[in-house]
Amino acid sequence: MADTGKTSRVAKNSLGRAIPDSFLGRALRPYGDPFSFRPTGMAASRPVRRVNPGDNKVLGSLREAIEASGLRDGMAIGTHHHLRNGDALLNAVVREIAAMGIRDITIAGSSIHPVHEELIPYIRDGVITRIESGVNGAISRMVSSGELNVPIITRTHGGRARAMMTGDIHVDVAFLAAPTCDRYGNICASKGPSACGVVGYGHSDADWAGCVVAVTDNLVPYPAFPISIPQSKVDYVVPVDSLGDPGKIVSTTTRVTTDPIGLQIAKYAAAVIDASGLLKAGFSFQTGAGGTSLAVAANVRDMMRTRAITGSFGAGGITGYFVEMLEEGLLEALFDVQSFDLRAVDSARRNEAHIEMSADMYANPFNAGCVVNQLDCVVLGAREVDMDFNVNVNTESDGRLSGNTGGHADTAAGAKLAIVVAPSIRARLPIVRDAVTTVSTPGETVDAVVTERGVALNGKYRDIARDLTRRGIPVKTIEQLKDEVYGITGVPRPITFTDKVVGLIEYRDGSITDVVRQVAG
Amino acid sequence: MAREKLRRSLLYVPGNLPALLQNIPTFQCDVCIIDLEDAVPRAEKDAARLLTRRFLDSYRHRNKEIFVRINGLDTPYFQDDLAATLPALPDGVRLPKCESPELVERLDHLLIGFEEEIGCEPELFKIIASVESAQGILNVSRTAQASPRLTALGFSAEDYAASLHIDRPKSGEHLLVPRQLLLMACRAVGIQAIDTVWADTMDMDGFRQECELIKVLGFDGKSLINPRQIDIVHEVFAPKPAEVDYALQVVEAIVGAREQGTGVVALAGKMIDAPVVARAVRVLMAAKSLGMIDTDIDESVIHGKD
Numbered sequence: 082m083a084d085t086g087k088t089s090r091v092a093k094n095s096l097g098r099a100i101p102d103s104f105l106g107r108a109l110r111p112y113g114d115p116f117s118f119r120p121t122g123m124a125a126s127r128p129v130r131r132v133n134p135g136d137n138k139v140l141g142s143l144r145e146a147i148e149a150s151g152l153r154d155g156m157a158i159g160t161h162h163h164l165r166n167g168d169a170l171l172n173a174v175v176r177e178i179a180a181m182g183i184r185d186i187t188i189a190g191s192s193i194h195p196v197h198e199e200l201i202p203y204i205r206d207g208v209i210t211r212i213e214s215g216v217n218g219a220i221s222r223m224v225s226s227g228e229l230n231v232p233i234i235t236r237t238h239g240g241r242a243r244a245m246m247t248g249d250i251h252v253d254v255a256f257l258a259a260p261t262c263d264r265y266g267n268i269c270a271s272k273g274p275s276a277c278g279v280v281g282y283g284h285s286d287a288d289w290a291g292c293v294v295a296v297t298d299n300l301v302p303y304p305a306f307p308i309s310i311p312q313s314k315v316d317y318v319v320p321v322d323s324l325g326d327p328g329k330i331v332s333t334t335t336r337v338t339t340d341p342i343g344l345q346i347a348k349y350a351a352a353v354i355d356a357s358g359l360l361k362a363g364f365s366f367q368t369g370a371g372g373t374s375l376a377v378a379a380n381v382r383d384m385m386r387t388r389a390i391t392g393s394f395g396a397g398g399i400t401g402y403f404v405e406m407l408e409e410g411l412l413e414a415l416f417d418v419q420s421f422d423l424r425a426v427d428s429a430r431r432n433e434a435h436i437e438m439s440a441d442m443y444a445n446p447f448n449a450g451c452v453v454n455q456l457d458c459v460v461l462g463a464r465e466v467d468m469d470f471n472v473n474v475n476t477e478s479d480g481r482l483s484g485n486t487g488g489h490a491d492t493a494a495g496a497k498l499a500i501v502v503a504p505s506i507r508a509r510l511p512i513v514r515d516a517v518t519t520v521s522t523p524g525e526t527v528d529a530v531v532t533e534r535g536v537a538l539n540g541k542y543r544d545i546a547r548d549l550t551r552r553g554i555p556v557k558t559i560e561q562l563k564d565e566v567y568g569i570t571g572v573p574r575p576i577t578f579t580d581k582v583v584g585l586i587e588y589r590d591g592s593i594t595d596v597v598r599q600v601a602g
Numbered sequence: 603m604a605r606e607k608l609r610r611s612l613l614y615v616p617g618n619l620p621a622l623l624q625n626i627p628t629f630q631c632d633v634c635i636i637d638l639e640d641a642v643p644r645a646e647k648d649a650a651r652l653l654t655r656r657f658l659d660s661y662r663h664r665n666k667e668i669f670v671r672i673n674g675l676d677t678p679y680f681q682d683d684l685a686a687t688l689p690a691l692p693d694g695v696r697l698p699k700c701e702s703p704e705l706v707e708r709l710d711h712l713l714i715g716f717e718e719e720i721g722c723e724p725e726l727f728k729i730i731a732s733v734e735s736a737q738g739i740l741n742v743s744r745t746a747q748a749s750p751r752l753t754a755l756g757f758s759a760e761d762y763a764a765s766l767h768i769d770r771p772k773s774g775e776h777l778l779v780p781r782q783l784l785l786m787a788c789r790a791v792g793i794q795a796i797d798t799v800w801a802d803t804m805d806m807d808g809f810r811q812e813c814e815l816i817k818v819l820g821f822d823g824k825s826l827i828n829p830r831q832i833d834i835v836h837e838v839f840a841p842k843p844a845e846v847d848y849a850l851q852v853v854e855a856i857v858g859a860r861e862q863g864t865g866v867v868a869l870a871g872k873m874i875d876a877p878v879v880a881r882a883v884r885v886l887m888a889a890k891s892l893g894m895i896d897t898d899i900d901e902s903v904i905h906g907k908d
Contacts, residue, residue, distance in 0.1 A: 341829035342625060348833070506624065533628040552893035553630065555665075568660060569624050 096471060096520050098595045104585055105211070105232055112592040115494045115526050120447045120590075125248030127291050130316070139264050139318045143177045143256075143296070146319045150254040150292040152178065155185045157213070159252035159290055161283035162192035163419060164275060167329030170258045170296055172199045173321075179208045187211040189250045191241060191282035191440070192485050194218060196329070204231045213250050214241075215475075215485025224583050225481035227599050233482060233584035235475060238282065238418070239444025239451060239491035240589040245289040246447060249591060255286035255293045257315075258324045262297035263305040266315025270437070271307065271420075271430035273299030275324040277331060278399070278420025278429040280309045284439030287314040298324045307430065309437055332422045335400040337379050338372030342533045346502050347376030350460060350531045352554050353538075354381060356545040357498050359457040364392040367453075367492055368460040370400050370421040373502050377460045378402050385411045396438070396452055397459075397488055404428040407435065416452050418443045418488070444491035446589050453488070453495025461489055463503040463530075465517040468559055470524030470539045472501055473517035475586055475597070478510050480576035482584050482597045486521045491589050493526040498542065505532035511566040511573055513537075513559065518576065520595040521586055530559060537562050577601040607667065608632045608887050609754060609794055610823035611835045612730075614671070616641035617650035623657040626668070631832045632823065632891075633667040635696050635730075638683045639674070647679055651686035658690030669730055671696040675705050681712075688716045694728030694753065699761070701738040706731050706748035713751065728753040730796065734761035739780045746787040754794035756825060757784050760801065772808055774815065785820050794822040803828040813838040840892050841885045849882035850895070853903055879903060 089101040094111030103109055110118075132138070140146045152158070158178075160171045171190065178186060186209050193200075195218035203209050204220070212220070215235040223229040236244055244250045257280070261273040270280040275298055287293050287310045295310075300320045338344060354360055354377075366381065368374035379402070385392060392412045395403040399417040401424030406412045408428075416438040420426045428435045444453050453459075464484070465473040472493075475484050493499040503512045513532065530537045535555035538546055546556040557565070578598035586595040611631035615622050617638045626634045636657075642650040654670065661668075670687045672695055673679035684695070697709050706729060713727045729751045733742055739762070746755060759777050763770040770776070781797070788795040797816040800809040813835050816824060824835050841849070851869060856879050859867035867874050886899045 339830070342628070344830060345628060345630070533625065551896060553891060565627075 094593065096469070096523060096594060098520055100593045100596060101582055104582060104596075109585070110592045112523065112588050112594045115523060115590075118590045118592065120247065122247075124246050125251065125289055127289060138266055138316065139300075139320065143173060143319055143321070144181065146256075146294045146296075146317050147174075147177055147181060147183075147254070149317055150294060152183060152254045154183055156253035157187035157189045157251060159255040159286040160188075160190035161257060161280055161286065162190060162194060163270065163277040163280050163282060164258050164325045164330045166194045166196045167275075167326040168194065168196055168258065169323060169325035170256060171197055174256050175200055175203050175208065179203050179206070184208055185210045187213055189213040189252050191238070192217065193220060201229065204229055215487070216482070217484055221482040221584070222477070225476075225597065225600050227581075233597075234587060235482075235486055235584065236587045237444065237486045237490045237589045238440045238488045239446055239453070240486075240587055240591065241282075242285045242439070242441035242443075242445035243447045243589065243591065244587075245285040246441065246445060247591070252286055252290040253292065255283070255290035257283045257286060257293065257295050257310065259295040259297040259318075260324070261299045261301055261305050262295045262318055263301055263303040263312075264318060265303055266295050266312040266318050267303070267305040267308050268295050268297075268310040268315065269305040269307055270309040271426055273297075274327055275299070275330055276426050276430075278426035279417045279437040281418030281438050281443060282440050283310060285441055288441070292316050294319060296321055296324065298322060331420060331426055332370075334424070335370045335375060335402065335422045336372060337375045337402075340372065342504055343373040344376055345533045346373050346504065346531055347380055349533075349536050349554050350377045350500050350502050351380030351384065352549055352552050353500055353529050353531060353536060353542075353545070354458055354498065355384060356548040356552070357458070357542065359498055360384060360390065362390055364390060364458070365394045365396065365456050366392070366458040366460070367395065367397040367456055367496070369462055370398055371462055374460050374462065375400065375402050377502065378406075382406055382411060394455075396443070396456060397492065399425040399429075399435070401425060404435070407432065416443070444488055444495070444589065446491075446494075451491075451495065453492045456492060456496035458498040458500065459492040459496040460500050460502055461493060461522075463501045463512065466501060466503060466513050466530050466559075467517040467524070468515060468563065470501075470527040470530060470537075470559065471517050471520045472522040472524070472527060473519045474521045476519040480518055480578060480600045482519075486586065490522040490526070490594075493522045494589065498528050499526055500529045500531055501527055502531045505534045505562065505566045506570055509570055511563070511570045513563045513566050514573060515563065519586055519597060523588075523594060530562070532562060534565055535562060608884070608891060609667070609796065610839045610888070611826055611832045612669070612756075612796055612823060613826045613829060613832065614641065614799070617654040617670075618642045618646040620653055620657070623653060626657070627661060627663075627665060629666070629829050629832065631666060631826065631829070633669060635669045635671050635825070636687075636692070637671045638679070638687075639671050639698050647673070647682075651683060655686050655690050658687065658692060667693040669694045669696045669728075671698060674699040675708060684712060684716060688713075688727065689720055691722065692727070694730060694751070696756065697729055697731040698758075699734050699738075700731035700745060701733075701735055702741045703744040703748035706745060706752060710749040710751055725751055727751065730754045730756055732756040732758050733780075733784055734758035735765035736762070737765070738762075739783055742784050742787040743790065746791045746793060752793055754796050754822065755784055755788050756796040757781060757798045759798035772802070772805075774812060781816070781819055781821075789820070795820070797821045797824040799825045799827050800831065801827065803830065806830070806834065810834050810838060836892060839888060841889050841894070843894070845885050846889045846894055849885040849889070852879060852882035853886065853899075857903065
């Protein structure tokens with residue numbers, strides 16, 4: 082097993098988090114601030130190639146593709162997570178790799194879901210020895226408790242695009258699930274039995290991986306379109322019977338919450354947006370697909386309707402809610418990195434104003450300008466928030482790693498107004514607390530924390546307090562919120578960790594906001 | 603003059619559910635009624651009293667009125683309900699099944715005893731009594747006068763309809779007479795009238811229509827069973843900007859008149875006296891709660907400072 086950081090020296094980053102100076106032999110740069118770090122040098126490269134008239138890209142099986150790709154011990158594979166918990170491809174690829182006797186593989190996909198718990202035996206056997214991907218579910222929890230030994234590096238969506246561009250991660254072979262594909266490798270994401278709308282997270286793999294394999298359960302005559310990823314970036318095409326379980330790929334519908342607490346939070350968040358003065362012609366915003374976030378979107382939609390405001394764009398993971406706003410003329414365009422429900426998939430296929438957006442275009446801080454920089458407002462969730470407005474989305478209340486940063490830190494940094502919405506208490510645990518277990522998103526990029534008990538404002542948005550109070554919204558300091566919540570829950574007992582670092586939380590610029598240590602006992 | 607408090611939205615919260623009790627400070631209703639009666643199964647009466655007491659003890663920065671709905675005076679529970687919760691100083695008690703003035707009087711005596719025992723000021727605890735049957739409606743004018751603590755009468759349509767052996771159609775035409783009788787009884791003695799709950803929490807349109815109806819009838823507010831209903835009542839009861847402007851002028855005029863040593867003044871040719879001022883104050887309190895105006899309204903405006 083590789084160096085785990087146990088013996089390296091530790092220094093505090095600007096968030097006060099103890100960061101080892103190296104991990105897995107790689108020197109770590111502690112987080113300083115969101116914007117100052119200047120990259121130097123050239124983008125990564127990969128081999129040039131030539132495909133001549135008459136050459137065939139279609140291979141008979143995953144095994145043939147693995148052989149053709151030249152994958153061998155110690156290399157990295159990439160996948161995208163657009164099939165979410167319905168994905169069967171990553172498990173199938175790893176099974177095949179193991180059967181071929183290949184070992185010491187890094188999984189450098191965009192995300193790992195609970196369905197990939199099937200990989201656990203392959204981690205135990207040494208087929209997989211590193212994960213450079215956010216991990217949802219049992220694998221990361223087992224890593225946290227020492228039951229599994231595989232270091233995990235989680236990146237933001239923009240951070241993964243950046244790391245592939247800079248060569249911090251090199252994916253040797255990308256296996257891209259292609260809901261529809263032709264024999265020459267044009268990938269269309271919005272058609273087919275496994276349609277997922279767009280494949281925004283797969284674009285970096287197509288751009289930078291040493292070899293790109295499209296795996297499809299819907300091979301169609303040339304040309305497949307609308308094209309998400311073009312033939313010019315795809316080396317091989319492998320038809321398979323099924324890419325996964327369509328029922329788990331996208332939700333049939335995503336719904337506004339009916340929970341009164343969620344609705345109250347949404348009402349307060351909408352008031353913050355209104356008081357910020359940003360809600361005017363050209364307004365752009367992004368929310369998650371959770372019920373409370375959608376309730377904020379519903380409130381914003383109502384305000385835009387009433388005041389006849391036309392916004393410019395909605396971005397991020399796209400839901401039917403945003404599609405409705407587009408179709409109603411409240412938004413001019415949608416930038417879609419990931420379609421969350423069937424309405425979004427349908428819209429991606431037929432509406433030219435519904436634009437597929439790569440993770441690079443979405444959030445990479447080291448390109449010539451990403452979409453998050455154009456956002457007026459983003460509404461984000463949180464597992465924990467602390468007195469510095471730092472947000473944790475990576476670890477659970479027991480200290481175990483489980484979860485991606487996703488676009489959280491990217492959009493918080495980019496948007497003019499970043500609002501974090503969360504209930505103040507979840508299952509008797511305080512969500513607003515002295516210090517978060519893990520810093521996923523630095524508090525200096527968070528402008529407001531909205532709970533059902535009130536709104537805490539940060540930085541330049543503190544001066545909207547008066548306006549909010551006038552509207553009957555309780556404005557409190559973050560300390561007052563915490564005290565109120567601790568008054569109900571009591572002070573949470575601290576979690577004890579060993580010194581062993583099991584995972585890194587990498588910021589979008591490649592610096593380290595936090596590390597995850599093994600939970601003791 | 604606590605009678606002039608806004609009581610548009612009175613939300614029931616079951617006393618045996620801590621996950622809901624803890625949210626009471628966050629709800630933006632005018633009143634929360636912690637229920638020890640119908641919402642609480644018999645086996646949980648004790649737990650509900652204990653939880654309510656502990657919650658109220660911890661809820662120090664009160665941001666709304668709290669009433670405790672005790673079990674009826676014909677049950678073996680009400681005495682324990684009062685003993686457990688009054689020391690935590692709720693604003694008052696909601697008395698269910700109030701069929702006659704004698705029940706209010708009986709509760710009044712009990713409260714005197716508790717106030718002496720606790721050592722708090724007399725008449726601290728208010729009463730909102732619920733009229734729930736044909737008998738109760740026929741007695742309502744006497745009930746309304748039964749105690750100076752009586753702040754409002756509530757109406758319970760569900761039990762009333764049952765007492766008349768009828769279903770409860772959503773349109774509510776069968777409720778017009780009891781509603782108006784109750785309202786007149788309240789207005790005759792200057793207390794507030796609170797309408798019945800709307801049971802179908804999925805039918806928000808029906809709920810809104812009923813709110814509009816009871817506003818026209820003259821009710822001060824409505825009992826609620828779901829927090830999602832709060833904003834709708836407030837929207838329906840929101841004063842129009844013109845009403846707010848007029849109310850501001852009324853208050854300005856009366857304050858000016860008092861400085862001149864008179865309690866009556868004309869505004870645009872119309873006489874402004876105490877009832878007009880009282881109405882203006884109610885409008886301004888509602889406007890303030892909805893963020894329509896900034897100014898705090900002092901109830902002393904109505905009758906002048908002592």
